[in-house]
Amino acid sequence: MTEAARQAAADLAKSRVMRGQPVLDGLVALLDLERIEENIFRGVSPSDSPVRVFGGQVAGQALVAAGRTVPAERKVHSLHAYFIRPGDPSIPIVYEVDRIRDGRSFTTRRVIAVQRGKAIFALSASFHHVEPGAEHAEPMPDVPPPDALPSRMESMKAYADRLGPIATMPRPIDIRYVTDPPWELRGRRDNEARNQVWMRADGTLPDDELLHVCVLAYASDMTLLDSVLVRHGVYWGFDQVLGASLDHALWFHRPFRADEWFLYDSVSPTASGARGLATGRFFAQDGTLIATVVQEGLLRIVEDES
Incomplete structure (x- = not known):
């Protein structure tokens, strides 16, 4: 992270602003990695992070690291990632880029995110x-x-006391539920395994195509597993649900701006063995299909015996 980016993140932490351009500027600062060596980068987490690093953050930062080793005329079209260990938000994350291949049409990069000498995340792009x-x-x-x-x-306003930080933490992405929010469908087991939200970066982003892609990658981990949870009538913070992203794949089909509205339409075709699978499609507001995502998540639902 550059000195200017570090200061922007520090100012955001002190301001306690909940949404809007200052919060989005904080996300842009987080994605502005510090270059340590030719293929080694360093990133940090927000000071108000929960107990582990948000998966969308480490995915976005890893994609930034990969993209900074690739000519600008080559656009990222896919990424495949594994979440290996929980990230510690109190210490920096080191991103090591392996330049796998530079062909005539395609470039391949592999990125390993490291903390305390151990890999916490692996990405191929x-x-x-x-x-x-x-x-x-x-x-x-x-x-x-x-x-x-x-x-x-x-x-979430009516549920703020129950949800605590989930409802009140600053969010750089404006989210609007099209389907009923999962916390309003709790206790029912006949819900459709589907979740639809409008999203956009909550402010204006610079004209940097890689940044827009990385912001969408960040946002893609925010509501995807809701399509699994809603089918079983449970939700984070209300019920005893232990969960984590296991792997994540994204395909980018067409150019877009992440600070303009896009529809995130996700469904869950199956859940078994304490794992749930979710797929999602991103549409620009004019109907253009811009990206597709698939994720498997660990979901342990502890039944309430009472």
Whole structure:
């Protein structure tokens, strides 16, 4: 992290601002990694982080590290990642980039995130020199526009005392639920395993295409497993749910801006063996399919005997 970025993050921590441009600037600062060596970078976590590093943060930072070793004309089109150990937000994370291949059309990078000498996260990313080809895409579902829906913070206001930090921590992503929020469907086991939200960076981002991709990667880990939880009528903070992201894959199909609204439509085709699988599609507000995600998460649901 550069000195300017470090100061921006420190100012955000002191301000206790809940949303808007200052919070988004804090995320941009977190993604502005410090370059230690040619292929080694260092990042930090927010000072108000929970007990472990948010998975979307380490994925976004690792993608930044990979992207800074690739020519700007080559755009990231996919990433595949494994969450190996919980990250400690109180100490920096070192990102080691391995330049696997630089071909005529594709570039491949592997990134290992390290704390205390051990890998906590591994990412492989592929970059492609844009070229013409076949075009088709699924249409966007018919949903209400984001301006007609309350923000996530507004939706959670009545539950703030129960949820604590989940409801009150600063969030750089504006989230608006299209489907009923999972905390309002608790106790029912006949819910559809689906979750739809509008999202956008809560402010204006610089014109840096890699940054927009990394912000979407960050956001992709925020509500994806809700599609698993809602099917079983439980939710973080309300019920005894122990969970963590296990692996994560993203494919980027078309250019987009992460500070403009996009629909995140996710479903869970299956859950078994204390693991739940979720898939998601991202659509720009004009209906363009911009990205696809798949994640498996660890979900241990402790039944309430009472």
